[in-house]
Amino acid sequence: MEHIVIIGNGISGVTTARHIRKNSNKKITIISGETKYFFSRTALMYIYMGHMKFEHTKPYENWFWEKNNITLKKGVINSVNTANKLLAFTNGETVSYDKLIIATGSKPNKFGWPGQDLEGVMGMYHKQDLEKLEKYAPNNKTCKRAVIVGGGLIGIELAEMLRSRNIPVTFLVREDSFWNGVLPAQESAMINKHIKEHHIDLRLSNNLKAIKADENGHVKSVIIEETGEEIFCDVVGLTAGVTPNIDFLKNSDIETKKGVLVNRFLETNIKDIYAIGDCAEQQKAIGQRRNIEAVWYTGRMMGETLAQTICGNKTAYNPGNWFNSAKFLDIEYQTYGWVFSEKNKKENELYFQWKHPKEYKCITISFDKDTHQFLGINTFGIRMRHEIFDKWLTEKRAIEHVLEYLADANFDPEFYKLYEPQIVAKFNKENNKKIQPKKKSWKRIFSKT
Template identity: 55%
Template sequence: MRIENILNKIAYFRCEHDEHMAHGTVIIGNGIAGITAAREMRKISDERIQVISIETPYFFSRTALMYVYMGHMKFEHTKPYENWFWEKNRIELVQALVEKVNPEKNELLLSTGEQIKYDKLLIATGSKTQYFDWKGLDYKGVQGLYSFQDLEKLEANTPKPFQKDHPTKKAIIVGAGLIGVELAEMLNTRDIEVTMLVREGAFWNGVLTPSEAAEIGHHIESHGIKLMFESELDEVLADDSGKVRAVRTKKNEELECQLVGITTGVKPNIDFLKNTGIESDKGILVDEYLETNIPNIYAAGDCAQMREASSGRKPVEAVWYVGRMMGEVAGANLAGKKTAYKPGPWFNSAKFFDIEYQTYGNVMAKPEDKQEQYFWKVKDKNKFMTIAWQKETNVFLGINTFGIRLRHEYFNNVLKKKMTVGEVIGGMRIANFDTEFYSKWDKALKNDFTSETGIEIREPNMLQKLLQR
C-alpha cells in the first residue's frame, strides 16, 4: 500500500512537470455530484483530475449549512473529507469561476483569466435560487438560501447569535418547501419573527398528502412560525436607503419585515453555457450515460436533465441523493467504464423542525386512479405515515413516514420485488429503524390497517431471513 502511494506520487509529479501531458478530466463544480464523480473516477483511473469551483476551496455538505448558522456545527465540520484527502488522491482543486466553455477548442475560460484545456469535461454546477419576476428583489435584505455565499449574506442580514440590538426583527419567507422550512428554523434560533407566505392552501401540498400537510403545518406553527396560506408575494418594499421594510402580497396586504427569504425552488445553474452548443432545456440535456450532445462532455446532478427519465422519475431531480448517484455514474463513464444511469426506487428525506421525514417509492399528494392510500398516526405523537398501493393488485407503491425511521434496504427490496401492501406491512417489524427502546408501533399499525382496509397482513418469511442480518 505504501509503495503504491509513493509510485502514485512519482507519477503525479511527472505529470505536473510534463509539458505534453494529457489534459485529463476537468469537473466544474465541487458539490456532491462533481466530487463523487472525481472520487469514483479516481478509484478506476489514474488520469489527471481537476475540479473547479468558485464557491469554496473544498467540498462541503450543502445540506449542513443550516446547522452552521444555528451553531450545531462549525463550517469545518461540514467538510466530509479532511484537506489532505485531495492531494493524496491526486484530485486537483482550483478555486475560480468558469466564465466560458469552448467545446470546439476543449477549453475553459476562468475568471482569473486563465484558460484550461480538457480532454473530458463534467458539468456539475448544481442549482441556483429560482426567482420569479417580483418587483424589489434587488433591495438589501432579499435573498435565497443555497450557496455558501447565501449563508454569508444571511449572517450579514441577521443579528449575531445572542445579539439584541439588530434592526432585523421580522422576516418573510416566500415559498413553503424544504428550504423554506430550513430557513424558518434557522431564523427562529436568532429570535426573528418568521412568517411564511404559502401560495397553496396547505403546506408543501404538491408533495405531501392533505393529512400530512396539515400535521406538518401545525408542527411548524407550534414552533412560533406564522403560516399565511393562499398568499403570494407581489412586491418587496424598501426604505430610502434601499433596505427592505415590508412586502406586499397579491391580496394587497403590507407585511412589515427586514428580511425576505425567497425559497420558491431552485433551477439548474447553467447560464454560462449559453451559445456553447451544449444542448439544454431546463437543465443540460443528457443521455442515459449522462453525456451531452457533445462527446466527452457530461453533466450530472441538479444541473442535468435526462432526455428520457426512467419511469416514475422526473427529468430534473435536484436532490442530494440524485447528485451522488449521477456522480457515481459520471465518474465511471469519465474513467472509460461505460455505465448507464438507472435510478432505483425513489427515496428522499428531510426534517421539518423536530419531525424527520423519509419517503420510499411514490406516494402522490393526490392519488391517481386505481391508487389507494392509508394515513396512520400514533395517537398524540408526532409520528405518522401514509402508505400507498395499487387497487386490485394491492401492489405496494410507496410510503411517507414522519417521526418514524424506516429501513431503506427493506423498502428498496419490496419495491423492486413489487410486493403487496399486506406483505410490506407484515414485515414492518424488520423495517423499523427507530432507535432502541422506542415504543413499538408495528402491531398497532397492522391491526388498524386490516380493520380499516380489510387487506390481509402477511409476514414475509423470505424477507425476514434476508434482512435479519
C-alpha cells in the same frame, strides 16, 4: 495524459473526481466559484444554529486533494468553447480539457419580483447565503422580522434557523396547505399545525407581490399580492424552489432546456462533455422520476456512474427505486417508492393511512387497488430501514406482506415504542383482513433472499 475538468465541487463533481482517481491516473481539475474545498451543503443550517462550525462540514482534510493529485481551482467560468475544448474564466484566464463534466448545481428561483435583488434578500443554498444571513440576521435586535417566500424543504429549514435565534418569521406559501403538491392532505395538515406551534406566522394562499427598499437600498418590507398588506422586515428568504445553474452555457453549442440535456449515460450532445447532479436534465424521464432531480443522493449516484464511463467502463445511470428524507422542524420524514398528493395520484392507486391520536406520527401507504402491489410509503416520526423497503419495492410485494413484516423495517432505537399492531389493526378493520403482524426478526432483516 487525458485532462478531466469538472465545473462544480458539490457532491456530484467531487464524487466523480474521487472515483476517477480510484480507477485511473488521469489529470483531474475541479473548478468552483463558491468555495475551494468541498463541504456538506445540507449542513449549512446547523452552522447558523450553532451545532457545527464550517470546518466540521468538510468531509476531507485540505491535504486530501493534493495527496490524491486532484487540482482545485477557485474561479467562475464565463463561457465554454466546445470546438477548441477551452473554458474561459470571468477574469480572463482559460483552461483546456479533454473531457468536461458540468456539475454546477442549482440556484434559487427568482420570478421577476420588484426588489428581488435588494440588500437583505437571499436564498439558502450557497455558503455565500449563509454569510449574508449572518450579516443581516445575526440576532433579533438587528433583524426584527424575516419573511420567507416559498413553502418547500429549504423554506422550512430557513424558518427553523431563524427561529433558533428568536427572530420572528412570516412564511408565505402560495398553496392552501404546506407542500400539498407533494404530500397527501393528512400529512400536509399535520405540518401546518406543527409550523404554527413553533410560533411561525404561516400565511397560506399568499403570494409575494413586491419587496420594498429603504433609503439605503436595503429591504424594508414586502407586499402581499392577494391583500396588499405590507409586512415590515429586515430579511427576505427566497425559497420558492431552485433552477439549474447554467447561465454560462447560453452561448455554447451544448443543448439545454431547463437544465443541461443528457442521455442515460449522462452524455450531452457534444462529444466528451457530460452533465450530472442538479444541473442535469434527462432527455427522457426515468420511470416516474422527474427529468431534473435536485437531490443529494442522486447527485452522488450520478458521480459514481459517470466515473465508470470516464474510466472506460461505459455505464448507464440507474437510480433504482425513489427514496428521500427530510425534517420538518421536529418531525422526521422518509419516503420510499411513490406516494403522491391526492390531486396527483393515479387512478389505480389506493392509500392506507394511519395517524397517532396525539403525537406527530403517521404513515401513508400507496398500493394498487386491483393487485394490492405495494407502491410506496411516507413515514413521519417513525424511522424506517431503506434497504427493506427497497427490497419490497423491487420484489413487487403486496401491501399485506408489507404490513405483516412492517416491524422488520422499523429503525427506531431499542426501547422506542412500536406502533405496528395499531397500524395493522386499522388496516384489518378498514379492509376486512386478518393480518397478524410478525415480531422483528434480525435474520429476515439481514437475509439476502
